[in-house]
Amino acid sequence: xxxxxxxxxxxxxxxxxxxxxxxxCNAPDLIILHYTGMESGQAAEDWLCADESQVSSHYLxxxxxxxxxxxxxxxxxxxxxxxxxxxxxDINSHSIGIEIVNPGHTHGYQPFPAVQIASxxxxxxxxxxxxxxxxxxxxAHSDIAPGxxxxxxxxxxxxxxxxxxxxxxxxxxPVGRDVPLGLGAQxxxxxETQRRLKVxxxxxxxxxxxDEASRITLEAFQRHFRPERIDGLIxxxxxxxxxxxxxxxxxxxxxxxxxxxxxxD
Numbered sequence: 593x594x595x596x597x598x599x600x601x602x603x604x605x606x607x608x609x610x611x612x613x614x615x616x617c618n619a620p621d622l623i624i625l626h627y628t629g630m631e632s633g634q635a636a637e638d639w640l641c642a643d644e645s646q647v648s649s650h651y652l653x654x655x656x657x658x659x660x661x662x663x664x665x666x667x668x669x670x671x672x673x674x675x676x677x678x679x680x681x682d683i684n685s686h687s688i689g690i691e692i693v694n695p696g697h698t699h700g701y702q703p704f705p706a707v708q709i710a711s712x713x714x715x716x717x718x719x720x721x722x723x724x725x726x727x728x729x730x731x732a733h734s735d736i737a738p739g740x741x742x743x744x745x746x747x748x749x750x751x752x753x754x755x756x757x758x759x760x761x762x763x764x765x766p767v768g769r770d771v772p773l774g775l776g777a778q779x780x781x782x783x784e785t786q787r788r789l790k791v792x793x794x795x796x797x798x799x800x801x802x803d804e805a806s807r808i809t810l811e812a813f814q815r816h817f818r819p820e821r822i823d824g825l826i827x828x829x830x831x832x833x834x835x836x837x838x839x840x841x842x843x844x845x846x847x848x849x850x851x852x853x854x855x856x857d
Contacts, residue, residue, distance in 0.1 A: 599665040600718050602711075603651065608641045608662035610648035610670050615685040620665065620723050622680075622687035623716055624672055626733045627743040628652070629696030636693060637662075646670060649689035657711035663689075665719070675736035678793040683736050688719050692744055703747055716758040728760035728793075728841060731816075735794070738812035746819035762840060764818040765832040772825035777802040785826050788834050789813060792841075802826060 593607040614620075626649065628636035633654045639645045640652060640662055649671040652660045663669040671689030680686050692712060694702060716730060732748070733741040754761035773782060783800035789809055790796050796809050807824035814822045818833050 596664050598661045599722075600651070600659065600661060600715055602714070603659040603661040605661050606637065606641055608648040608669075609643050610640070610646055611663040611667045612670075614666070614668045615682055617682075617685045620686060620688045620719075621725055621729055622677065622683065623719060623725055623730045624683065624687045624689050624733055624736060625712070625716075625730070625744050625748070626671060626689065626691045626741075627694040627696050627745060627748075628691050629694070629698055629743060631695060631699050633693035636691065640691065649691040651688070651715060652691045652693065653708055653711050653715065654693050655705050655708050657705075657707040659711055659715055665723075672733070672736060674740065675733075676795040677731060677736045688723075688725075690715065692748075694744065696743060697745065701745060701747060704744075704749065709749060709752060713753055713756045713758050716753070717756070720758070726760075726842075727754075727758070730759040731793075732812075734812045734815050738794070739808040742812075742815060746815050746822060750816060760837065760840065761817065762833060762836045764820065765829040765836070767818075767820050767829045768827070770828045772823070772827035772830075773802055774825050775802055775804065775807055777826070781831070782806075782826060785810075785831055785834065788831075788838055791838055792834065 593609055595605060595607060598605050630636040637652055637660060640648050648663050648669045650663045650665055650669045665688060668684050669689045670684060672683035675683040694704060733743045750759060750761050753759045778801050782802045783798055786796050786798040786806055794809050796806055811822055811824040818830055
């Protein structure tokens, strides 16, 4: 493995062999945030740099805020797996992957230290500025792979990132006492919620029926944008939060990002 100069000046470099050329994409237009989900940061760093793991990310942010770059930004890291956003299926070719050290739900999920979040913010701001990545294109692993992934999880402080200029976010509508629409519900409100999720970027079929796939997608949305209650049901809090997010998007978002779908290997 060849040592390279870091794209982010504050990063140390430890090259990973698990990368390749971007496919049909010259520059990243997404940032995907993960948690490591391992017992220690060093174990995660070693795994991301091991031949046998067949996984990597561009960056790893340790709990003390130290940043390690493992893959050059011009290259394709192997962090997203089977995933989708806004018509794009090869997320690895379109994204910068950032792993954030946290034991995750399997090993005792912990709050993210302030010093670590400060480093994540600085790193994301630098990447987004250099590559002109839009706020709504800073996503959770769970957003692009609902049901398969739940990181960085409901404790990740998306609101703090947004306040510092990273990501798209609104204060979630408080959970009320309205009776939510549950699994199997058929209603115009279900179809409209599915349509809004699709407009925002999630993979969902607009059927008017709250099926299991839609419920799982709603859970992913709630985990990121309305973590007070993650149940995959349609309630006023969820729909209003989703609509306010869409209202805050650029006018061309739906036509530009959802009018023509792309299939990539």
